[in-house]
Amino acid sequence: EVQLVESGGGLVQPGGSLRLSCAASGFTFSTYAMSWVRQAPGRGLEWVSSLTDNGDNTYYADSVKGRFTISRDNSKNTLYLQMSSLGTDDTAVYYCAKLVGAIDSWGQGTLVSVSS
Amino acid sequence: DIQMTQSPSSLSASVGDRVTITCRASQGISNYLAWYQQKPGKLPKLLIYAASTLQSGVPSRFSGSGSGTDFTLTISSLQPEDVATYYCQKYNTVPLTFGGGTKVEIK
Numbered sequence: 001e002v003q004l005v006e007s008g009g010g011l012v013q014p015g016g017s018l019r020l021s022c023a024a025s026g027f028t029f030s031t032y033a034m035s036w037v038r039q040a041p042g043r044g045l046e047w048v049s050s051l052t053d054n055g056d057n058t059y060y061a062d063s064v065k066g067r068f069t070i071s072r073d074n075s076k077n078t079l080y081l082q083m084s085s086l087g088t089d090d091t092a093v094y095y096c097a098k099l100v101g102a103i104d105s106w107g108q109g110t111l112v113s114v115s116s
Numbered sequence: 117d118i119q120m121t122q123s124p125s126s127l128s129a130s131v132g133d134r135v136t137i138t139c140r141a142s143q144g145i146s147n148y149l150a151w152y153q154q155k156p157g158k159l160p161k162l163l164i165y166a167a168s169t170l171q172s173g174v175p176s177r178f179s180g181s182g183s184g185t186d187f188t189l190t191i192s193s194l195q196p197e198d199v200a201t202y203y204c205q206k207y208n209t210v211p212l213t214f215g216g217g218t219k220v221e222i223k
Contacts, residue, residue, distance in 0.1 A: 044203065045205075102205065109159070
């Protein structure tokens with residue numbers, strides 16, 4: 001069974017940084033592209049970032065480009081999202097997602113709250 | 117970037133009704149279109165991929181159609197457990213844009 005377990009969310013002040021992690025199990029992590037998707041409170045789904053199976057290619061939404069960095073460690077079956085220069089608009093639940101083209105598995109999400 | 121527009125943004129229908137949700141891409145995306153269901157307080161769930169392929173385990177009352185720029189998700193007979201917000205998503209290229217969502221309620 002596929003499991004994606006996010007961690008690292010929390011309350012951070014505007015301008016601050018945070019690193020999210022996603023521990024994957026139940027599938028061959030190193031053979032799948034992965035993504036981060038976020039959902040602000042009461043709002044819709046927003047794609048944030050993706051990277052290829054080997055991590056060589058990374059992609060970002062315009063809203064986070066230059067501030068967020070996606071990465072992975074295939075030896076640890078873990079996906080990361082380094083977030084910096086956080087603003088209140090970044091407040092959301094951040095989901096780790098497994099890509100098969102579409103998203104076939106989602107983590108339970110980790111809440112990031114940006115507030116002073 | 118390609119924009120994904122869903123309509124309606126919300127609807128209310130009776131149990132047993134046929135429900136149709138539309139998703140329009142601002143440019144052609146072939147059939148690289150997925151539909152997700154998100155029940156209140158729950159994770160999104162993949163319903164349909166490749167515009168019309170039902171994900172394993174999804175009830176057959178759900179169906180998808182379309183290609184290019186215009187797509188539909190149909191629930192042939194609405195059930196109480198179908199109360200949810202439905203999202204389309206393009207996945208031919210990044211950005212993997214979602215539609216704004218359609219909230220489905222029971223009348």
